[in-house]
Amino acid sequence: MAAGFGGGVWYGDAHASTSKAGAVPTTYPFRGEHQAGIVTPAQDRLHFAAFDITTRSRAQLVALLEAWTTAAERMTQGLPAGRVGPTEGAPLVPPDDTGEAIGLSPGGLTITFGFGPGMFRDQKGRDRFGLADRQPDALRDLPHFSGDQLDPARSRGDLCVQACSEDPQVAVHAIRNLARIGFGTVAVRWSQLGFGRTSTTSTSQATPRNLFGFKDGTLNVKAEEVAALEKHVWVGAEDDQAWLAGGSYLAARRINMHIEIWDRQGLLPQEQIIGRTKGTGAPLSGGTEFTPLNLTEKGSNGPLIPVDSHVSVVSSERNRGVRMLRRGYNFVDGSNALGGLDAGLFFIAYVRDPRTHFIPLQATMASNDAMMEYLQFTSSAIFAVPPGMKPGEHVGQALFERP
Amino acid sequence: MRSVLPVAALVAVPLLAACTSNTTDPGTAAGAGGPITVTASDESCDLSAASAPAGNLTFDVTNNGSKVTEFYLYSADGKRIVGEVENIGPGLQGKLIVTAGRGSYETSCRPGMAGRGIRADFTVTEPAGGKKGPSEDAVLISRAQNRYRVWVQKQADVLVARTKQFVTAYRSGKDARARALYPVARTPWEAIETVAESFGDLDPKTDAREADLTQGQKWTGWHRIEKDLWPQRAKSYRPLTMKQRAFYADDLLRNVTTVRNRIRSLTFTTDQIANGSSGLMEEVATGKVTGEEEYWSHTDLWDFAANVKGAKVAFEDVKPILDKRDPALAKTLTHRFAQIDHLLAQHRDGTGYVLYTELSKAQIKRLADAVNALSEPLSHLTAAVLP
Numbered sequence: 157m158a159a160g161f162g163g164g165v166w167y168g169d170a171h172a173s174t175s176k177a178g179a180v181p182t183t184y185p186f187r188g189e190h191q192a193g194i195v196t197p198a199q200d201r202l203h204f205a206a207f208d209i210t211t212r213s214r215a216q217l218v219a220l221l222e223a224w225t226t227a228a229e230r231m232t233q234g235l236p237a238g239r240v241g242p243t244e245g246a247p248l249v250p251p252d253d254t255g256e257a258i259g260l261s262p263g264g265l266t267i268t269f270g271f272g273p274g275m276f277r278d279q280k281g282r283d284r285f286g287l288a289d290r291q292p293d294a295l296r297d298l299p300h301f302s303g304d305q306l307d308p309a310r311s312r313g314d315l316c317v318q319a320c321s322e323d324p325q326v327a328v329h330a331i332r333n334l335a336r337i338g339f340g341t342v343a344v345r346w347s348q349l350g351f352g353r354t355s356t357t358s359t360s361q362a363t364p365r366n367l368f369g370f371k372d373g374t375l376n377v378k379a380e381e382v383a384a385l386e387k388h389v390w391v392g393a394e395d396d397q398a399w400l401a402g403g404s405y406l407a408a409r410r411i412n413m414h415i416e417i418w419d420r421q422g423l424l425p426q427e428q429i430i431g432r433t434k435g436t437g438a439p440l441s442g443g444t445e446f447t448p449l450n451l452t453e454k455g456s457n458g459p460l461i462p463v464d465s466h467v468s469v470v471s472s473e474r475n476r477g478v479r480m481l482r483r484g485y486n487f488v489d490g491s492n493a494l495g496g497l498d499a500g501l502f503f504i505a506y507v508r509d510p511r512t513h514f515i516p517l518q519a520t521m522a523s524n525d526a527m528m529e530y531l532q533f534t535s536s537a538i539f540a541v542p543p544g545m546k547p548g549e550h551v552g553q554a555l556f557e558r559p
Numbered sequence: 560m561r562s563v564l565p566v567a568a569l570v571a572v573p574l575l576a577a578c579t580s581n582t583t584d585p586g587t588a589a590g591a592g593g594p595i596t597v598t599a600s601d602e603s604c605d606l607s608a609a610s611a612p613a614g615n616l617t618f619d620v621t622n623n624g625s626k627v628t629e630f631y632l633y634s635a636d637g638k639r640i641v642g643e644v645e646n647i648g649p650g651l652q653g654k655l656i657v658t659a660g661r662g663s664y665e666t667s668c669r670p671g672m673a674g675r676g677i678r679a680d681f682t683v684t685e686p687a688g689g690k691k692g693p694s695e696d697a698v699l700i701s702r703a704q705n706r707y708r709v710w711v712q713k714q715a716d717v718l719v720a721r722t723k724q725f726v727t728a729y730r731s732g733k734d735a736r737a738r739a740l741y742p743v744a745r746t747p748w749e750a751i752e753t754v755a756e757s758f759g760d761l762d763p764k765t766d767a768r769e770a771d772l773t774q775g776q777k778w779t780g781w782h783r784i785e786k787d788l789w790p791q792r793a794k795s796y797r798p799l800t801m802k803q804r805a806f807y808a809d810d811l812l813r814n815v816t817t818v819r820n821r822i823r824s825l826t827f828t829t830d831q832i833a834n835g836s837s838g839l840m841e842e843v844a845t846g847k848v849t850g851e852e853e854y855w856s857h858t859d860l861w862d863f864a865a866n867v868k869g870a871k872v873a874f875e876d877v878k879p880i881l882d883k884r885d886p887a888l889a890k891t892l893t894h895r896f897a898q899i900d901h902l903l904a905q906h907r908d909g910t911g912y913v914l915y916t917e918l919s920k921a922q923i924k925r926l927a928d929a930v931n932a933l934s935e936p937l938s939h940l941t942a943a944v945l946p
Contacts, residue, residue: 302773305851416931417841420938433651442627442648455627455646456672493920494848494927523773 182261186229188544189402190390191551193266194481194506195379197358199320201263202350202485203327204408204502205335206313206537207342209275214285218556220341221269224317224334225550228267231257237333254336257329263322267330269551270406270539273297274314290555292397294405294509295540302522303533310346310410310535318406318504324351346535348410350485350502357483363437363445366501367413367486368530370430371437374445375472377481388479388513389506391543399554402543404506407514410487410535413500418530429526431465439467449473464526470517478513481506500531510538593617597668599647600624603677604668610682611659618655618666622647626671630655635663637678645672659683696883700829703876707832708825710872711751715819718747718755722815726808729784732801738788742853742861742911745781748815749865750872753838754825755818765814768854779810782855789855829877833941836873839866840934848927850915860912863926864903870937871896877944885943888936895933902929 184192211217227237236242238252245251276291278284297312319330328349335344354366355373359380366372377384386392393401418426423434431449432439441450441460451468453460461468472479483506488499507513522528542552594617596607601624620630629645630653641664642657661683669676721744729737748755748766756762763771765780772778784807790796799807827835846852847863874892881889902925906913918926 299774300772302771302776305770414845417844417934420837420841420934422942438648438651440646440648440651442622443650447650453627453648456629457646460627460646460648494924495931496927519773 181264183233184264184266186232186267186545187547187549190544191268191403191541192232192544193268193318193320194389194404194483194541195357195385196264196266196320197361197379198353198355198483199264199266199322199327200351200353201321201324201327202353202502203319203324203331203347204350204504205317205319205331205347206272206310206345206408207315207317207335207338208345209284209314209341210343211341212284214556216341217285218550220338221552222550223337224269225545227334227337228269228330228551231330231333232262232265232267234262237329237337254329254332256332257326260323260326263326265319265321265326265330267334268318268320268406268541270316270318270541271295271552271555272312272314272316272537272539274312287555290397290399292391292395292400292540294396294511295538298407298510298518298536298538299515301518301533303528303531304522304536305532305534306536307534310348311537313345313537313539315342316406316408316537316539324349348487348502348535349489350487352486354484354486354501355482357481366484367415367488367499368418368426368430370426370432370434371445372484372501373482374432374437375449375467375479377479384479385481388508389481391508395509399552400540400542404481404508404541405510405514406539406541407503407505407507407510407518408535408537408539409503409518409533411500411503412498412532412534414530414532415497415499428462428465429530431461431467440465462526464524466521466525466527469525470521475517475520476512478517480513480517506541594619597621597630597666598623599628599630599668599670601626601670604630604666604679606666606679606681609680610684613659613661613683613686616655616657616659616683618644618657620644620647620653620655620668622649622651622653624670625649628668628670629653629672629676631665631667631669631676632657632659632681633665633667633678635665637665661685696880699879699883703829703832703880704827707827707835707873707876710876711754711822711825711827714747714751714869715755715822718744718751719812719816719819721747722812726784726812729788730801730805730808732804734788737784738856741781741785741788741856742858745858746861746865748781749842749862750869751822752842752866752869753835754822758818758821761814761818765811765818768852779807780814781811783807784811785853786855789857792855829880829944830941832873832877833944836870836877836940837934837937839870839873840930840937842866843870844927844930844934848923848930850923853915857914857916858912859915860903860906860918864912867896867899867903871900874937874940877940880944881940885939888939888943891936892933892940895929895936899926899929899933902926 184196186192209217231237236253240252242251242253242255242258273295276284276287317331317334319327321327331347353364355376356363357376357379359378363371363374377388389404391400391403427433427440437445439447439449439461441453449461449467449471451459451461451471451473468474484501484503487502488497490498492498505514542555545551595611597618597620598605599620599622618630622628628647629643631643632641633639634641641659642655644653644655647653664681664683665678666681667676667678725737725740725744728740756766767778767780768782769778786793787799790798843863843866847859847866850859852862853859878889
């Protein structure tokens with residue numbers, strides 16, 4: 157699927173998809189039915205950026221999406237961002253690739269683009285680029301949830317780019333070069349680094365741990381669950397906007413954890429807040445990590461998995477069968493003014509419709525989940541993620557084409 | 560702090576419902592003989608030893624059966640529960656740490672949590688060095704529980720009286736007086752906050768901050784009135800009418816009175832008192848030292864001091880028990896409470912405290928450091944005073 161780059165090998169090896177047998181692939185195809193970076197086995201590092209569109213020109217916006225698509229495709233295949241290269245250009249010209257990824261493997265780099273509500277309408281509801289009639293009904297700013305302490309400066313965004321790689325420097329390199337290409341058309345609104353994936357998007361991966369020390373994402377929708385993906389993750393052709401068919405919605409929430417306070421809770425209270433054992437991740441109803449939750453199995457004081465435990469509150473059983481594909485990352489942004497870790501989970505979920513698959517779950521979590529006492533939501537954003545691209549197409553091309 | 564005093568306290572559900580380990584510091588709990596493993600199935604209950612020397616005994620229970628099980632240590636007559644660990648799901652483990660003196664006992668696994676269970680005799684022998692295990696001191700425990708109950712009730716009475724004064728000033732338009740009374744009225748609330756907020760139906764109506772609301776939820780209570788009295792930070796704020804004032808004032812007084820009435824029927828277990836102490840310090844750490852609680856009035860230090868006061872009272876109530884069980888922890892906590900009191904005293908202003916906005920960054924950091932210094936050892940209090 158990778159489009160042909162004649163001279164290919166630059167850093168890493170663009171032709172071999174894995175560096176050694178059984179290891180994590182160094183490159184994934186950029187083009188396909190869906191954008192990469194959603195069901196792709198979650199890489200370990202993230203750099204996520206949200207942008208404001210600063211131009212009023214639709215043509216300029218389309219030109220940016222073309223340029224971003226080209227550069228993103230190159231970088232994911234192990235090539236420099238620009239055609240010249242970091243050291244190959246004229247002496248007095250700034251290089252068209254910033255160079256910090258020279259010699260590094262792409263580490264399975266994926267670059268995934270999303271469009272926020274602000275690309276369609278401005279804050280006053282006015283059509284920005286003649287796209288207002290193509291704004292999906294589900295693409296609206298997320299409502300305020302109980303406990304939200306959002307920082308407006310790192311919430312929302314007209315566009316987003318999610319760069320994931322096994323190598324943090326490669327992910328940063330990708331965002332940095334795309335931001336550079338975007339100057340004058342878009343401006344970075346906020347960005348977030350994540351280390352340590354907190355979800356598993358493939359059955360081939362072991363379940364990682366979040367900063368509470370618990371396994372996270374055990375029941376995530378996995379790449380291998382094709383029917384579940386159709387039902388819960390991919391926007392269908394029959395949904396309201398045809399240009400988004402095969403795409404998804406991305407909900408991003410920066411969740412600060414009260415780390416120091418959590419650490420003072422007894423092991424058993426911790427397990428009862430989560431609903432799983434800390435060691436193996438088995439549900440408190442018994443078994444091993446992947447044993448299904450038994451929410452009704454009674455102990456001496458009500459269900460073994462407490463009704464207000466996290467796994468119970470957000471379970472598909474108690475939420476009309478709804479599931480989401482989570483792709484979050486642990487983050488530590490140093491320490492805050494009081495000496496506490498400025499840390500938590502940068503939550504990313506891909507869902508077919510936020511109105512059914514995200515907002516109700518976030519609302520029930522905000523009001524019923526025992527874990528909320530240790531959480532503070534500091535950023536919130538929603539994006540429509542266009543489907544994958546055919547050769548020669550730019551991201552979101554169908555949105556800009558009149559039928 | 561999980562379920563510090565849940566509404567369930569009214570029906571006397573043990574605080575740590577599942578897999579409770581019933582005693583002291585796990586660090587000293589292994590006992591002279593090391594942990595005893597208990598392998599439970601639906602039909603059997605196998606212990607790695609049928610006896611152990613007196614002191615702290617640890618039973619590591621593994622449930623290999625298909626039913627939920629529990630494990631008990633009974634007195635020799637098989638009637639009095641010495642220790643128990645409940646709610647061990649199939650395939651999971653539980654741990655019972657219990658203090659036992661020399662004598663005869665019975666053990667029991669109860670697959671399916673029904674019936675007499677699978678029983679066996681268990682003997683506790685003379686301790687290795689002839690040293691006696693710590694004795695239960697029922698007198699100390701019941702004294703602590705009574706004292707705390709009386710104190711909480713007293714605070715609740717003061718709360719109602721002061722709230723009445725506050726809302727009277729507010730609804731009659733005496734704003735300066737209302738502003739002066741606001742932090743004073745909230746002081747008894749904050750001193751018993753972990754109890755007061757345990758009523759899940761009332762807490763959102765009385766103490767919700769604007770950010771806590773869900774869409775469509777009507778904002779009432781302390782902080783609604785706070786914003787109306789200190790609207791300076793609000794953008795294009797429309798003051799409440801006298802009629803609206805009367806509504807919010809009456810609503811707050813009614814809810815606070817209900818809290819007081821409910822508190823009258825509450826009793827407290829030792830672990831609830833200890834959890835209340837650490838829970839109050841968590842309130843300080845998440846809301847007060849950050850200046851988030853009193854967003855409009857900036858009277859956070861009043862709340863801070865009241866939380867610390869409540870935490871200290873709870874600690875001092877159980878301290879006689881702690882003095883016997885873990886004197887080193889008692890000494891550390893006494894010292895750390897004194898340190899934080901000393902620090903707070905530096906910010907006194909008349910009968911109250913300076914505003915949060917008058918604190919320098921360095922002063923706030925010192926307060927936060929003191930909160931951490933106290934809260935970390937305080938998190939060991941509950942396990943140390945459990946019966």
